[in-house]
Structure formats: structure tokens, C-alpha cells
Amino acid sequence: MLDGGFEGKLYAVGRGGQIWGMPIYPNIKDIPGTVDYVIVAIPKHLVLDLLDDCAAKGVKVVQLFTAGFSEARGGSELEEEMVRRARRAGIHIIGPNCIGVYCPASGMNLPGAIAKQMEKGSAAFISQSGGHAGAMIEMGFCQGIRFSKVVSFGNGCDLDSVDFLEYLALDPETEIICAYLEGVKNGTRLVETIKQVSRVKPLIIWKGGRTRAGAKAATSHTGSISSADAFWAAALRQAGAVKVGSLEELADTMLAFQQLHRWEGNRVAIITGTVGAGGGACVAGSDACLSEGLEVPFLSDETREQLEALLPPAGSISHNPVDVGMIAAFNMQGFARAMELVLADPNIDLAMIHLPLNYLVTSLSQEEFHTLLDILIHFRNTQDKPLIVIAPPFLVEAQWEAMVARFSQPRIPVYPSFERAAKAIAKVMQYWEHRTDEGTTSS
Amino acid sequence: MLDGGFEGKLYAVGRGGQIWGMPIYPNIKDIPGTVDYVIVAIPKHLVLDLLDDCAAKGVKVVQLFTAGFSEARGGSELEEEMVRRARRAGIHIIGPNCIGVYCPASGMNLPGAIAKQMEKGSAAFISQSGGHAGAMIEMGFCQGIRFSKVVSFGNGCDLDSVDFLEYLALDPETEIICAYLEGVKNGTRLVETIKQVSRVKPLIIWKGGRTRAGAKAATSHTGSISSADAFWAAALRQAGAVKVGSLEELADTMLAFQQLHRWEGNRVAIITGTVGAGGGACVAGSDACLSEGLEVPFLSDETREQLEALLPPAGSISHNPVDVGMIAAFNMQGFARAMELVLADPNIDLAMIHLPLNYLVTSLSQEEFHTLLDILIHFRNTQDKPLIVIAPPFLVEAQWEAMVARFSQPRIPVYPSFERAAKAIAKVMQYWEHRTDEGTTSS
Numbered sequence: 079m080l081d082g083g084f085e086g087k088l089y090a091v092g093r094g095g096q097i098w099g100m101p102i103y104p105n106i107k108d109i110p111g112t113v114d115y116v117i118v119a120i121p122k123h124l125v126l127d128l129l130d131d132c133a134a135k136g137v138k139v140v141q142l143f144t145a146g147f148s149e150a151r152g153g154s155e156l157e158e159e160m161v162r163r164a165r166r167a168g169i170h171i172i173g174p175n176c177i178g179v180y181c182p183a184s185g186m187n188l189p190g191a192i193a194k195q196m197e198k199g200s201a202a203f204i205s206q207s208g209g210h211a212g213a214m215i216e217m218g219f220c221q222g223i224r225f226s227k228v229v230s231f232g233n234g235c236d237l238d239s240v241d242f243l244e245y246l247a248l249d250p251e252t253e254i255i256c257a258y259l260e261g262v263k264n265g266t267r268l269v270e271t272i273k274q275v276s277r278v279k280p281l282i283i284w285k286g287g288r289t290r291a292g293a294k295a296a297t298s299h300t301g302s303i304s305s306a307d308a309f310w311a312a313a314l315r316q317a318g319a320v321k322v323g324s325l326e327e328l329a330d331t332m333l334a335f336q337q338l339h340r341w342e343g344n345r346v347a348i349i350t351g352t353v354g355a356g357g358g359a360c361v362a363g364s365d366a367c368l369s370e371g372l373e374v375p376f377l378s379d380e381t382r383e384q385l386e387a388l389l390p391p392a393g394s395i396s397h398n399p400v401d402v403g404m405i406a407a408f409n410m411q412g413f414a415r416a417m418e419l420v421l422a423d424p425n426i427d428l429a430m431i432h433l434p435l436n437y438l439v440t441s442l443s444q445e446e447f448h449t450l451l452d453i454l455i456h457f458r459n460t461q462d463k464p465l466i467v468i469a470p471p472f473l474v475e476a477q478w479e480a481m482v483a484r485f486s487q488p489r490i491p492v493y494p495s496f497e498r499a500a501k502a503i504a505k506v507m508q509y510w511e512h513r514t515d516e517g518t519t520s521s
Numbered sequence: 522m523l524d525g526g527f528e529g530k531l532y533a534v535g536r537g538g539q540i541w542g543m544p545i546y547p548n549i550k551d552i553p554g555t556v557d558y559v560i561v562a563i564p565k566h567l568v569l570d571l572l573d574d575c576a577a578k579g580v581k582v583v584q585l586f587t588a589g590f591s592e593a594r595g596g597s598e599l600e601e602e603m604v605r606r607a608r609r610a611g612i613h614i615i616g617p618n619c620i621g622v623y624c625p626a627s628g629m630n631l632p633g634a635i636a637k638q639m640e641k642g643s644a645a646f647i648s649q650s651g652g653h654a655g656a657m658i659e660m661g662f663c664q665g666i667r668f669s670k671v672v673s674f675g676n677g678c679d680l681d682s683v684d685f686l687e688y689l690a691l692d693p694e695t696e697i698i699c700a701y702l703e704g705v706k707n708g709t710r711l712v713e714t715i716k717q718v719s720r721v722k723p724l725i726i727w728k729g730g731r732t733r734a735g736a737k738a739a740t741s742h743t744g745s746i747s748s749a750d751a752f753w754a755a756a757l758r759q760a761g762a763v764k765v766g767s768l769e770e771l772a773d774t775m776l777a778f779q780q781l782h783r784w785e786g787n788r789v790a791i792i793t794g795t796v797g798a799g800g801g802a803c804v805a806g807s808d809a810c811l812s813e814g815l816e817v818p819f820l821s822d823e824t825r826e827q828l829e830a831l832l833p834p835a836g837s838i839s840h841n842p843v844d845v846g847m848i849a850a851f852n853m854q855g856f857a858r859a860m861e862l863v864l865a866d867p868n869i870d871l872a873m874i875h876l877p878l879n880y881l882v883t884s885l886s887q888e889e890f891h892t893l894l895d896i897l898i899h900f901r902n903t904q905d906k907p908l909i910v911i912a913p914p915f916l917v918e919a920q921w922e923a924m925v926a927r928f929s930q931p932r933i934p935v936y937p938s939f940e941r942a943a944k945a946i947a948k949v950m951q952y953w954e955h956r957t958d959e960g961t962t963s964s
Contacts, residue, residue, distance in 0.1 A: 122835065146835030149800075175800075175836075195916075207801025209877060216879055216915040260804060286804040289811030291842075295791075298838040299800035323812075324940045325805070348738075357592075357618075357742035358650025361703060361729040362768070368732030369766075392565065392589030393618075395741040399734075434652060436659055472659040473638075475918055497767045 082187030082196050087111060106131045117178060119143040122153070125160060125174075133167030140164065142174035148233050148301030149175055157235050157301075164236055175300060176232030177208035180215060182225065183251065188212055199224020200253035201332050204242040206232060206260045206300045207286070210325055214256075217329045220479075222486045223336055226251040233300045238263060240271045247275040254335040256282040256328055260296035269313045276318035277516065280335045280509050283319050284328045285310045318512045320505050327501065330493065334502040337491040338464045340510055343427030345373045346503075347420045348399035348496075352413060352450065353441040355434040356393070356401030359496070363430060363468070364399055366496035370504035374398055381423040388412055388419070398426075406450055407441050414453045421463050428464040430499060435474040435481070451481060455488045466499050467492045525630030525639050530554060549574045560621060562586040565596070568603060568617075576610030583607065585617035591676050591744030592618055600678050600744075607679055618743060619675030620651035623658060625668060626694065631655055642667020643696035644775050647685040649675060649703045649743045650729070653768055657699075660772045663922075665929045666779055669694040676743045681706060683714045690718040697778040699725040699771055703739035712756045719761035720959065723778045723952050726762050727771045728753045761955045763948045770944065773936065777945040780934040781907045783953055786870030788816045789946075790863045791842035791939075795856060795893065796884040798877040799836070799844030802939070806873060806911070807842055809939035813947035817841055824866040831855055831862070841869075849893055850884050857896045864906050871907040873942060878917040878924070894924060898931045909942050910935045 079088055080098070089109045090102045103109050106116065106128070116137050118128060122144050132140055147157035157174065164171050172178060180188045182198035188211065195215060201223055205211040211230040218225065226249065229242055239259055246255045255275060262268050275281050287296030288307035314321045322328045348363040350356035364374045377385070377398045385396035389412075394403025400420060406413040421429060431454060438447055458465050467490055471478035482492050493499035522531055523541070532552045533545045546552050549559065549571070559580050561571060565587050575583055590600035600617065607614050615621060623631045625641035631654065638658060644666055648654040654673040661668065669692065672685055682702055689698045698718060705711050718724050730739030731750035757764045765771045791806035793799035807817045820828070820841045828839035832855075837846025843863060849856040864872060874897060881890055901908050910933055914921035925935050936942035 144835075150835060205801070207798075207804070209798030209801040210805075212798065212879065213801075213877070213913055213915070217913065220915045258801070286801065286808060289808050291811050291817035292804050292808035294840075295800075295803040295807045295817075295838070295842045298840070299804055299844075324809075324938060326938055326940070355650075355652025355655065357738075358648070358652040358656075358701070358729065360738040360742055361650070361735050362653075364738045365729060365732045365735035366767075368734050374734035374738075392587075392593060395738070397737075397741070399738045401742075434656070436655065470656055470660065472656070472663045495767060495769055497769070 079185065079187050082182075082185045084185035084187065086184070089113065106135050106137070109135070112136065114138050116140045117143070122146045122156060125156075126163060129160060129163045129167070129169065132169055133163070137169055139170045139172060141172040141176065141178040142232075143177065144173070145175040145232075147174045148235065149297070149299055154301070157233065161235050171236035172229070173232040174235060176230040177211060178230055180211070180225065180228040188215070188228070188230070195219045197224050198226065198251070199336065200226055200251065201256065201336050202226050202246045202249070202252040202254065203228045203256045203258070203332075204239060204246070205230050205258040206234065207258055208232065210258050213325055214329060217325065218332065220482075221329055221333050222482045222492065223329060223333050234263070240264070240268055243271050243275050243281070247278055252279070254280045254282070254332060256284075256332050258284045258286060258328070260286045260300050269317055272314065272319050273317040276509075277513065280506075281319040282322055282328060282331050282335070282505075283314055284322045284324065288323075318509070318516060320509050322505070326498070330498050330502040331505045333491045334506045335509075337489040338466075338506065339489075341428060341462070341464050344371065344507055345375050345425055345427045347377070347423070347426040347429040348374060348432070349402065349417065349420060349429055350399060350432040351394065351401035351403055352406040352433060352438065353404050354407075354437045356395070356403070356432070359432040359434070359468070360395060360399035360401055363432065363496040366500040367430075370500040372500055372504060375425045377420065377423045378425055381419050384419050385416060388415055410446060410449055410453070413450070414456075417453060417457055421457055421461055426463065428466065428503070430466045430468055430496065432496070433467055433469040433481070435469050435471070435477050439474055439477055447477075448484075451484050454490060455485070458488045458490050465490050466503065468494075468496050468499055470494050522628065522630050525625075525628045527628035527630065529627070532556065549578050549580070552578070555579065557581050559583045560586070565589040565599060565617075568599075569606060572603060572606045572610070572612065575612055576606070580612055582613045582615060584615040584619065584621040585675075586620065587616070588618040588675075590617045590678065592740070592742060597744070600676065604678050614679035615672070616675040617678060619673040620654060621673055623654070623668065623671040631658070631671070631673070638662045640667050641669065641694070642779065643669055643694065644699065644779050645669050645689045645692070645695040645697070646671045646699045646701070646775075647682060647689070648673050648701040649677065650701055651675065653701050656768055657772060660768065661775065663925075664772055664776050665925050665935065666772060666776050677706070683707070683711055686714050686718050686724070690721055695722070697723045697725070697775060699727075699775050701727045701729060701771070703729045703743050712760055715757065715762050716760040719952075720956065723949075724762040725765055725771060725774050725778070725948075726757055727765045727767070731766075761952070761959060763952050765948070769941070773941050773945040774948045776934045777949045778952075780932040781909075781949065782932075784871060784905070784907050787814065787950055788818050788868055788870045790820070790866070790869040790872040791817055791875070792845065792860065792863060792872055793842060793875040794837065794844035794846055795849040795876060795881065796847050797850075797880045799838070799846070799875070802875040802877070802911070803838060803842035803844055806875065806939040809943040810873075813943040815943055815947060818868045820863065820866045821868055824862050827862050828859060831858055853889060853892055853896070856893070857899075860896060860900055864900055864904055869906065871909070871946070873909045873911055873939065875939070876910055876912040876924075878912050878914070878920050882917055882920055890920075891927075894927050897933060898928070901931045901933050908933050909946065911937075911939050911942055913937050
């Protein structure tokens with residue numbers, strides 16, 4: 079919490095003494111001021127007494143790291159008793175068996191390596207796994223995702239997925255909601271909530287425990303009873319949520335929702351070969367798009383004629399996918415003109431630009447490299463078709479990070495491969511199509 | 522070539538003068554010594570004359586960067602004439618429209634950022650795309666893959682995929698062969714070659730241009746006529762090769778073949794929670810394995826009892842997947858004992874160990890971290906069941922690289938996610954199963 083820059087009052091409770099200049103109170107009731115929120119990391123057999131103390135102190139929320147409840151043999155009764163006492167006292171519980179809440183705006187932090195990542199954003203993530211919550215913040219930060227709130231809620235014995243989803247649907251700081259769920263206490267209510275939330279904000283759901291062995295692990299992890307994957311797939315589709323199957327896919331999809339405004343159409347321009355490595359990228363990009371139901375149509379005859387006049391005669395491809403034949407290496411304004419021509423083409427709805435950083439770094443000066451990025455930022459700011467950058471980070475991690483940082487504010491998402499970009503784009507399109515259809519149906 | 526440490530004789534040919542202290546000869550025929558191999562980067566209208574000069578000089582192989590042949594409008598005739606002249610003179614052509622050969626053992630190098638990556642290994646890669654060839658070397662190096670030879674052969678007008686595959690099957694430096702192919706000149710012969718090569722070495726094939734748009738791009742890229750994906754999938758399966766669909770999948774599969782000896786059985790132990798983040802990893806690992814046809818069986822009663830006695834009572838899972846409940850944070854020898862118990866279990870054929878580097882870095886001292894890696898290396902060296910490490914690299918890239926470097930020689934492959942590891946492992950198993958079946962059938 080201190081690393082995260084939390085500015086509220088913090089009190090330590092334990093066996094007495096001092097920590098970082100703060101007194102350690104023997105009991106929560108000994109704290110002089112009011113206490114809103116209690117973070118608990120004590121053995122489970124002490125938790126009921128602690129709850130009674132919290133009730134006496136007028137605490138509103140208790141978050142429990144403490145584990146060994148419904149996820150463990152013989153732990154369900156203790157969890158039920160804990161919920162009974164909390165509800166009687168008007169206390170809400172986050173957890174048990176969770177790492178709690180991350181909220182950069184208020185400096186609320188999670189344990190682990192996350193400490194310094196407190197820049198705030200518009201994506202929310204709720205997770206039954208603390209490990210996934212931490213991993214998502216880290217992975218997301220590397221890709222350019224910034225969060226409003228991340229909540230690890232473990233067993234969800236009191237506040238559960240439905241409560242957090244309802245809260246985030248109304249939260250003005252949150253534009254996209256993502257969830258990692260293992261179990262469902264009330265399936266009908268959850269699906270109904272997902273349906274309502276999906277109507278107002280993009281909702282992406284990763285359901286863990288979708289296989290027999292995964293479900294078994296989920297029961298041991300958070301005491302969850304998982305249901306069949308087929309049921310989930312159908313329910314989420316009908317409810318208008320976006321289904322993903324891994325942390326990577328979740329982050330990729332979140333990034334696309336965060337960085338791309340809503341657009342119409344699935345006709346992709348693929349632009350490659352800025353300073354080389356264009357041909358294979360054209361093929362990979364086309365295969366990736368078509369595999370996800372996106373189109374890579376021919377450019378109009380007019381655009382193609384203009385491109386042919388502009389691009390070098392050998393090593394370029396001027397239909398679509400486009401290989402600009404290394405034009406950025408010797409004629410940067412020619413590259414800008416090629417971008418302009420392709421983006422203005424009436425057959426095109428969005429563009430993926432392949433930037434082979436390894437070649438860019440060796441072929442261009444630092445200044446030319448940033449001019450190239452400026453050109454993309456210019457088109458992102460001056461026309462409506464979304465731009466997506468494809469750039470493998472290998473051996474050029476520092477340049478990759480610098481590029482992601484420059485593209486973050488103008489909202490150009492960067493993916494390491496066409497396959498991952500196409501998958502994310504297709505999911506965003508499916509969401510908006512469903513939402514449009516729903517709108518039409520209900521009007 | 523100089524950056525790569527090439528130790529043979531290099532001659533420059535061009536308009537005269539000097540470069541890096543070497544004379545630039547006006548014509549290849551002016552070079553005093555014999556010339557084996559010519560790297561060509563001149564406009565295409567000069568290539569036929571150059572070939573005649575090469576013939577006069579007794580050159581054996583010509584590699585052409587030069588593009589604008591069968592991949593471009595009106596370029597097929599020139600390519601055909603070039604092949605006729607080369608064959609008449611006993612010259613072999615690599616390319617045109619390619620970046621050539623990378624061979625760390627002899628210091629043969631490719632352009633781009635690859636320069637310093639000259640450590641040799643056992644994986645070969647042939648590619649119709651120069652961009653993919655370079656990207657694979659870079660991606661591979663980051664993951665721990667080392668190469669015997671990488672060949673970018675572009676249009677493959679003379680030496681083609683079949684020739685390179687036959688060569689690599691007999692190359693003693695090569696243990697695994699990978700190919701990125703766009704087109705097929707003689708499908709029957711290629712499939713027959715793939716079948717024969719797959720019998721002696723693992724052969725992994727990524728076919729680009731598997732969709733309509735991808736095939737169109739492939740024609741413009743290397744003049745290739747792609748065939749339907751369904752045909753390819755069936756042909757590769759029958760021929761015993763491993764089919765992949767992206768550069769990432771190709772690298773992941775190559776890594777598993779390179780680092781894992783052959784083993785029997787698909788029953789995976791999933792070991793998580795060294796210092797935390799175990800629960801979600803258990804679920805994700807189980808889902809990933811089951812989705813790829815691997816099993817995550819219960820451990821024997823005996824192992825489970827011993828694990829339960831060893832692991833902390835809360836926050837641990839002692840069936841399989843296993844969450845060791847942060848034992849490595851306070852009892853490193855206990856972690857070693859848990860590893861020993863799981864690996865000795867008769868229900869287990871291989872193990873995936875989840876290492877959340879972010880938590881390891883903050884929870885353990887540098888020394889403890891390396892002790893943990895030592896424990897894994899010890900078990901890799903002293904028992905036969907393969908170990909695979911799962912570790913997300915985000916925000917801990919330096920530690921990730923250090924770990925991959927330490928695991929490279931003892932041959933423990935590292936993957937950023939369970940999903941990618943499971944996919945690669947399943948492909949390796951399918952290969953060996955097919956090869957075993959073939960052996961049985963033909964005996």
C-alpha cells in the first residue's frame with residue numbers, strides 16, 4: 079500500500095510493537111480513528127473473533143488473504159458461519175482466499191511485483207485467482223493496458239462476481255470489464271447480470287475449469303463447482319459477452335477494446351515491408367485475418383494504380399496485402415503517401431501495419447524511426463479507420479517498449495503477431511455486432 | 522558476414538574502389554582466387570550476364586537477393602531463362618527473392634539484427650520468406666533454440682524445398698527440421714520427401730497461404746501457387762510431419778523437440794505455488810493440457826499422503842495439479858522433496874512446473890532463486906521424466922532471460938504459458954506416436 083502511494087490512513091494490527099514507524103495495535107478495537115476496510119492475513123481459526131471485533135468497530139469491508147475455507151476439506155462450515163456473522167453486522171467480505179483490490183486512483187495495491195504500476199486507466203478485471211490478477215496487471219502494463227480496478231475475490235463467499243459486475247457496470251472510471259471466473263453460485267442470476275452488463279459495456283469472460291481436470295482444480299482452488307464448457311459458450315454468446323480461453327487472449331482482447339473506438343466493417347488492409355520483411359508478413363497477415371472471419375479485399379483500381387506508380391517496381395505488392403517494398407528506408411514521405419492512399423480506399427475499414435523492429439532498428443536512424451511512428455500517429459489522429467500495429471519484440475525489447483509507450487496515448491494497440499491481433503479484433507467486432515443486433519431487436 | 526565471424530575468403534564485386542579495406546572488383550572474373558558462392562544484390566536485368574560470368578569463373582552456387590522474377594508480373598520468363606543458363610553451367614541457384622543462408626558453424630550470416638547470434642545448435646529451418654527466417658532466428662534465440670542451418674530460398678526456382686529437406690535429413694548437425702512453405706512445384710514429390718524425412722527426423726511444417734487471401738499474397742510474394750489447407754493437413758498427417766499454423770507455434774514446437782528427449786506417456790503433473798500464485802495456475806494448466814489431449818491424472822494415494830504431510834495445510838493442493846502452498850518461500854528442501862515425490866509417482870509421465878517470476882523475484886533472495894533453479898536442473902539430470910517450465914516474462918524480462926540461459930544446457934524448455942507448452946508437447950507426442958506406428962506397420 080505504501081509503495082502504491084496510498085494516501086488514506088493505514089493502521090497495523092498484530093502482536094504490538096512498531097513497523098515502519100507505525101504502532102502495531104494488538105486489536106482492531108484499539109485503533110483510535112474509524113476503520114473502513116480491513117485486510118486480513120491471520121490463521122483461519124482466529125477469523126470469527128476478528129469479525130466480531132470488526133463489527134464492534136463499525137468496519138464496512140473485510141478482505142481475507144486467509145485460506146482454508148470452502149476450498150479445503152472441512153472448511154465450508156467455517157465459511158458459512160463467517161458470512162452469517164458478517165451479514166448480521168452489515169460487513170461485506172472480499173474473499174476469503176484472495177489478494178484483494180488494486181485501484182491505482184486511490185493507491186490501493188496488491189502484493190507482488192506490481193508495486194510501481196499505479197498509472198490508472200479504463201479497464202477493470204475481476205478474478206477468482208489472485209495469481210491471474212497479478213499476472214494480468216503485469217502483462218497488461220507491458221502491452222499498454224491501464225486499469226481502473228482489479229479485484230481478486232477468491233471464494234467469493236459474500237461479495238461475488240455478480241456484485242462486482244453490477245458495480246463496475248455503473249463505475250464511471252470503467253469502460254471495459256473483464257472477468258476470470260471458476261465457479262457459479264447462482265447460474266441464472268449470473269447469466270442475467272452478464273446480459274445486462276454487456277448491453278452497456280464490453281464484457282470479456284475467461285472461464286477456468288472448462289475441462290474435467292480444470293474443474294477439479296477449480297474446486298480445490300476456490301471451492302468452485304464448474305459447469306460444462308459447452309453450456310458456458312452458449313450462455314455467454316446469447317448474453318452478448320465475449321468468451322476467451324486464456325490470460326493472453328483476455329489481455330489481447332482487453333487491449334483492442336481499450337484502444338480502438340467503435341468502427342464499422344471487417345475489411346482489413348495489411349501494410350508491410352516498411353524497410354523489409356514484407357512478403358512473409360503479407361501471407362501470415364492474410365491467413366490470420368481470414369481464419370478469424372475478417373476480410374482482406376483488393377484495393378480499388380484507382381488506389382492500386384497510384385500505389386504502383388509510387389512503390390519500387392521489384393519487391394513490392396500493391397493490391398492488398400500491401401508490401402511497400404522498403405520505401406520507408408529511402409522515402410519516408412512516400413511511405414506516408416502509401417498509408418494515405420490505402421486508408422482512403424473505400425474497400426478498407428481498418429488497417430494492420432507490420433513493423434519488423436529488428437530491421438527498423440538497423441535500417442533507420444533513431445530520428446527516422448520516430449518519424450515513422452509519427453506518421454502512424456498522424457493518421458490515427460486525422461482519420462477514423464482504426465490502426466493496429468504488429469511488431470515482434472524479440473531481441474528489440476527496449477525499442478518495443480518505447481514504441482508501445484509512444485502509441486499508448488494516441489491509442490494504437492501493438493500486438494506481437496498477426497494471429498493474436500486478428501483474434502482480438504474479431505472478438506471486438508463480434509461484441510459490437512451483437513450489441514447492435516440487440517438494439518435493433520429491442521427497438 | 523564479417524559480423525558473423527565468417528572465416529573464409531570474401532570478395533566484393535561492384536563499380537570499383539574499396540570497401541572496409543577490400544578491393545571492389547568490377548567483375549567476378551577479375552577475382553584472383555576461386556569463387557564457390559556468389560551473393561547477388563543487383564537489378565534483375567543484369568542477372569543473366571552475371572550468371573554467364575559465374576559460369577566462366579566456375580562458381581558452384583549463386584544466391585539472389587534480387588527480386589522481380591516469377592513473383593512479379595512478367596518476371597517468369599526471365600526466371601526460366603536464368604534456371605536454364607545456371608543448369609547448363611552446373612550452377613545451383615538459391616532464390617531469387619531471398620536473403621540466403623545462415624550457418625553459425627561457418628559464420629555464414631543473414632542481414633538484419635541477427636549479426637551476433639552465432640551460437641550453433643541442432644535445429645534447421647528452411648523458409649520461403651526471408652522475413653520469417655530472420656524473425657525465427659530472433660524469436661528462437663530468446664526461447665533457447667539454437668540452429669544448425671537456416672535457409673531463406675524465396676521463389677526456389679532451382680534448389681527448392683525438396684532439395685533442402687533431403688540435404689537436412691542427411692546433415693549430421695541437424696536433429697530437427699522445420700519449414701515455412703508457400704508453394705509447391707511438385708506436390709507428389711514433396712509429400713513423398715516429407716514422408717521419408719519424417720521417418721528419420723522430426724519435421725515441422727508451417728504452410729503459408731492456407732486461406733484464399735493468404736494464397737493470393739503468396740503468389741505475389743514468391744510466385745507460389747498455394748493449395749487448399751484441407752489437402753495439406755491430410756497430406757502432412759499421413760506423411761508423419763507436424764503441422765503448425767504460425768511462427769510462434771513453429772518456434773514453440775521446435776523448442777520442445779530440441780530440449781526434450783523422447784519419452785512415453787501423456788500423463789502430466791502440474792506443479793504450482795512455489796512462492797504463491799498456485800491456484801489459478803492449477804486450473805489454467807489443467808484446462809490447457811486437457812484441451813490438447815494430455816491427461817492430468819490423480820497422484821497415487823501414497824504420494825498424496827506424503828504430500829499432505831509435507832505441504833502447509835491451507836493454500837496447498839496435493840492431488841494433481843499440485844499447489845505446493847508457497848513451500849519454497851520457507852522450506853526449499855521441502856520443495857525439492859515435493860518435486861521428488863511427484864516425479865516418482867507411477868501415474869506421472871512428465872511434469873510442468875509453474876514459476877511466477879514476479880513473485881519469485883520479490884519473495885526469494887538471488888541465492889534462493891538460483892537454488893530453486895538448481896533443484897529443477899538436478900531432477901532434469903537425475904531422472905527420465907521430462908520437465909517443462911511455465912513462466913510469464915512480463916516486467917521480469919531480465920530474470921526470465923537469466924533463467925532461460927541457465928535451463929538451456931540442461932535442456933529444460935521454458936514457455937510463457939501453459940497453453941503454448943501443452944500445444945507444443947502434444948505435437949511432439951503426436952510425431953513420436955506416428956513414427957512408432959509406422960515402425961510397427963513396416964516391420
